[in-house]
Amino acid sequence: MQLYSDFKMKDDISRLASIISAEVEKPVNIMEICGGHTYSIMKYGLNILLKDKINFLHGPGCPVCVMPVKRIDEAIAIADSPGVILAAYGDMMRVPGTDSSLIKERAKGNDIRMIYSPLDVIKIAEDKNNKDKKIVFFAIGFETTTPMTAALLEEVIAKRINNVFIYANHVLVPPPVNAILDSGDNLIDGFICPGHVSVITGSDIYFDIPHKYHKAAVIAGFEPYDILSGTLLMVRQINEGRPAVEIAYKRAVKEDGNKKAQDLVNKYFTVRDEFEWRGFGNIPKSGLRLRDEFKSFDAEILFKDKLKELRLKSGAGQTGKENALCKCGEILKGKSKPDGCPLFGKVCNPENPVGACMVSFEGACAAYYKYRDF
């Protein structure tokens, strides 16, 4: 079984696309929450395949994209502190802050390391040259990646490493979805819910979508076949007027998720009162921080004076502002598409990204740029 080919078969895709096209009664607006879905939809041209039937709107599910400028500025300030090694995922390196980015800071000589897995932080900490350094992990991501940060912390504690700190920026999927639905001015008929997040959380976290907001919700995988079969279930929910949470990705997602990963996250993290999202502003109960008993590992506490100074500046509007013309915020709420942004492809491109959505390969703008019209 070849995962990268069996769920892409041309005949299956054509058949599914024609079933969907036949069953759609009136054009449907579907928001895919996760950037991984956006990427696949653009890569395989599913939006074109279902043109006039399904309007795919791209949601707030790319972890790099939803980080506000303020948090980038803070990571830069931490990296600029004496004796710090900042470890970050590659995608974060080029996201523009107010005046700089991590990649520019690295070029200036600050020690910023690109990592692929949080456990790489252990290797940095165990290097004898780094004994006197403070190693700060710029932790980002949704429910999928938080367990990996928790696993890092577990390992740090087990190995009695005392110079690793977490700058926690982990966020949750449901709060921004609810924020979009609460705002009222949207045309969304249903949501394709993220497959990998649901592997961890299970399907209950989407309960409000059908039961409070009466919208369809289908959890789908990331291959073209997965996305189209999820879309078909959604079209049927909409046609029949019976919103529910359905799983079109049963080979990976169980209703109650991965209990072990959930416990690991709950052991180390707790929900913040509020967290700022790009384009949304503060959303209550939408982000995670380390529990008080682990505050000795919390970079926000270690660098509190430095961050306080920055937060005063951003509070006064001196820093942390997004480019006024950049539509990342609107795109993340499904109110605009990348090619509706005046900067797209002109000023803003992958070499010179203005907004975060052009940086990560899961960002809607990056996907539109890479797989654009001719």
Next chain:
Amino acid sequence: MLSHGGGGKETSELIGSIIFNGLYRQNGGSGDKYGPGCRNRHKGSCRTANISWQKIKLLEDAAVLKSPQSIAFTTDCFTVKPIFFKGGDIGKLSVAGTVNDLSVMGARPLFLSLGFIIEEGFALADLKKIIKGISEESAKTGVMVVTGDTKVVPAGKADGIFISTSGIGEILYGGLSVYNIATGDIIIVSGNVGDHGAAIMSRREGIEMDVEIESDCASLWDMIDCVLKSGIRVSAIRDATRGGLAAVLNEWATAAVADICIEEDKIPVNDAVKGFCELLGFEPYQLACEGRAVFAVKPEFAGKALSVLKSHPLGKNAGIIGTVGGGNSLVTETPQATRQAGHEGGGITSGYTGKVILKGIYGISRLLDYPSGELLPRIC
């Protein structure tokens, strides 16, 4: 040691015992008159050049060569990390890269220069392995290293070893040029794309695959010679190195002022590379190759070109992947696949000629641009 680059006795020892012997003795044996490649099937190249390895050993300030009428001259630098990878090493790469740059111009590679920048503390055993790679790869084409230089820099001022090679070749088949590419030309790629880029990145980033990906690093002269000597009308040839197939096709489309249409499912890609790309969000046609050539040939010769390529060991996976100026026919084949007209204001104007259009597996066509914004440091 730094003193190995100082120009004194240690330098002389390094060049004499490690580099020179590695290049000219381990392959050729002490009595071989013509140096490394000349024991191979291309003896003629060295005789044309009328130079013997004993003469090079004199370590003159410059090699004195007898040049043919029309020559091709090229240069390249190699900084790849890791230095050793599956399918090759920086030494093999430094020969193949320059040999291929000459070959795609229709020039039989004759002479190479070889420059080393070595970081103090670099293991001698590794240097010997690299020299062996250079020696073996030179022998395959019959190209001869006739001049070189070695510098040693303090620890921390270079990353192990950097190599620079320049090459001179004798033009046997003139007139190959990107500016010859015209509407109707058929695009052929000589084998699976993206192997080198995926091999290097997976090694460097410690991404373990079930099957380790092997670089395609290889010298292409023999294969290209086979195609050209069979009388096939070829407009242009390129080796798809940095930027991969996508970069070559875009440069060609720009030069030809014509759209090039490629069919995605015709592009040969190794399964492990497909898997690697899925994992990291890359496209195989954006990854570097170091042993693949892209040909633009006149349509009536496409079949013959393909069969000549397929009969060569380096071209067995060759495939016809598209056409110059084939855009309209591809799009009308699948009307539902035509992109939505216009944008919601703003966006990129793409109504120019000279685009590369990729027709995907579901019949949907889209723009294939130059790779951009990827973090791809030091693959060659």
